[in-house]
Amino acid sequence: MNFAAGEMxxxxxxxxxxxxxxxxxxPQDLSILFRGSLRSCKLIVPSIVKTLxxxxxxxxxxxxxxxxxxxxxxxxxxxxxxxxxxSRRTIIKDTLAGVxxxxxxxxxxxxxxxxxxxxxxxxxxxxxxxxxxxxxxxxTESGEVDYNVLAQEAxxxxxxxxxxxxxxxxxxxxxxxxxDEKMKGMEVLAKTARxxxxxxxxxxxxxxxxxxxxxxxxxxxxxxxxIISRPPDSGKSEQDLRQYWSALAxxxxxxxxxxxTGGVAYKxxxxxxxxxxxxxxxFPHFGYIKEEAGDxxxxxxxSIAAMPPVRRVFSARGGFHWLRESQLGSEGVITERAAYADxxxxxxxLQQSGEDPNxxxxxxxxxxxxxxxxxxxxxxxxxxxxxxxxxxxNMLSRNYGPGRSIxxxxxxxxxxxxxxxIAAAEMRFDxxxxxxxxxxxxxx
Numbered sequence: 081m082n083f084a085a086g087e088m089x090x091x092x093x094x095x096x097x098x099x100x101x102x103x104x105x106x107p108q109d110l111s112i113l114f115r116g117s118l119r120s121c122k123l124i125v126p127s128i129v130k131t132l133x134x135x136x137x138x139x140x141x142x143x144x145x146x147x148x149x150x151x152x153x154x155x156x157x158x159x160x161x162x163x164x165x166x167s168r169r170t171i172i173k174d175t176l177a178g179v180x181x182x183x184x185x186x187x188x189x190x191x192x193x194x195x196x197x198x199x200x201x202x203x204x205x206x207x208x209x210x211x212x213x214x215x216x217x218x219x220t221e222s223g224e225v226d227y228n229v230l231a232q233e234a235x236x237x238x239x240x241x242x243x244x245x246x247x248x249x250x251x252x253x254x255x256x257x258x259x260d261e262k263m264k265g266m267e268v269l270a271k272t273a274r275x276x277x278x279x280x281x282x283x284x285x286x287x288x289x290x291x292x293x294x295x296x297x298x299x300x301x302x303x304x305x306x307i308i309s310r311p312p313d314s315g316k317s318e319q320d321l322r323q324y325w326s327a328l329a330x331x332x333x334x335x336x337x338x339x340x341t342g343g344v345a346y347k348x349x350x351x352x353x354x355x356x357x358x359x360x361x362x363f364p365h366f367g368y369i370k371e372e373a374g375d376x377x378x379x380x381x382x383s384i385a386a387m388p389p390v391r392r393v394f395s396a397r398g399g400f401h402w403l404r405e406s407q408l409g410s411e412g413v414i415t416e417r418a419a420y421a422d423x424x425x426x427x428x429x430l431q432q433s434g435e436d437p438n439x440x441x442x443x444x445x446x447x448x449x450x451x452x453x454x455x456x457x458x459x460x461x462x463x464x465x466x467x468x469x470x471x472x473x474n475m476l477s478r479n480y481g482p483g484r485s486i487x488x489x490x491x492x493x494x495x496x497x498x499x500x501x502i503a504a505a506e507m508r509f510d511x512x513x514x515x516x517x518x519x520x521x522x523x524x
Contacts, residue, residue, distance in 0.1 A: 204391035212244035213418035223492035239521035240421025249283035270302035279305035311342035340373035360389035367391035416458035
């Protein structure tokens with residue numbers, strides 16, 4: 081396949097635009113120059129294919145023959161929903177300006193470019209930022225995992241504009257699903273995410289290092305944008321955590337988010353900020369922290385002050401304190417609030433723009449009131465919202481046994497809301513309507 085310099089070529093799919101632009105720098109210079117400035121674009125230059133993106137895509141023209149002075153820019157329209165509403169025209173304009181500076185000889189010297197390349201090891205992946213809601217596990221009437229609905233849930237989060245999504249990570253999804261169920265769910269989501277603009281993050285944890293590594297190796301084969309891991313259930317000391325996560329570092333080839341709390345069976349210590357910082361220094365793909373333990377604000381301050389090597393700190397705790405924590409420097413939220421993906425996106429965009437603090441406070445307060453509706457927990461009344469939004473088919477859940485024990489076989493129950501609880505959920509959801517996307521998502 082051959083393209084002429086400056087030739088405009090029709091995109092292979094409706095949601096992409098392509099521009100072919102004339103330039104003179106080497107492919108090596110281009111790959112370094114654009115590493116941080118075209119986060120949602122795909123570059124194709126002679127002899128290399130460099131992908132910088134916010135979504136999973138295929139490289140349609142790998143191996144294409146191009147004139148030596150031409151490169152192509154692919155711009156995904158769908159990613160603009162969470163790129164602070166920058167127009168495609170603006171990105172193209174910025175790109176052309178960058179290329180012009182190269183041609184004019186204003187780029188850094190070759191030695192400086194290599195220095196930038198080395199420095200990139202300490203910088204955060206731009207895709208791992210913003211709201212990364214955890215998907216709730218749906219079940220069929222027989223109590224089996226409903227993988228079709230799980231895939232639709234992923235599409236809903238992408239439709240809502242969130243830059244990322246996570247599964248399996250909440251306690252019930254980790255503890256009450258079998259290894260086979262979790263691995264199959266990972267496969268379903270990896271396949272679904274290939275056509276979505278939202279980054280997939282897979283949860284890899286276990287009772288011990290051996291079990292965690294089984295999930296990590298499986299996740300690596302599926303090539304998500306990131307993985308996330310909580311402390312091992314059997315961990316008893318910080319040294320146990322260090323060994324566990326160091327073993328993960330040897331397997332993982334992508335950003336790793338570390339969660340600072342364990343599951344219901346975990347009785348070990350909280351991983352200290354110092355441990356997280358040390359791991360970030362040792363492993364370039366670490367340094368992403370889901371902070372929800374102990375003195376959260378104090379721990380956040382310590383971690384944020386260590387950026388880099390710390391690369392990103394996320395809020396958690398149900399999202400209740402996200403606004404306050406964002407003022408400290410947290411750059412996103414991880415919580416099982418995927419039913420409000422469009423609201424989370426709106427909050428994130430307002431945080432980033434800083435242009436309308438009154439609207440930000442209003443939408444955040446209404447979100448908090450919504451997720452406080454009883455019964456509490458991360459599923460709770462949120463299951464009724466999943467049904468209202470056309471994603472879930474029922475309000476079934478698997479449950480822990482007495483004393484939060486893990487039962488030998490699944491205990492399945494259906495959430496029953498009182499008339500008062502239904503009315504409260506309806507009222508608070510109606511208050512959120514000005515901040516919901518008006519169009520109906522296509523989950524087919």
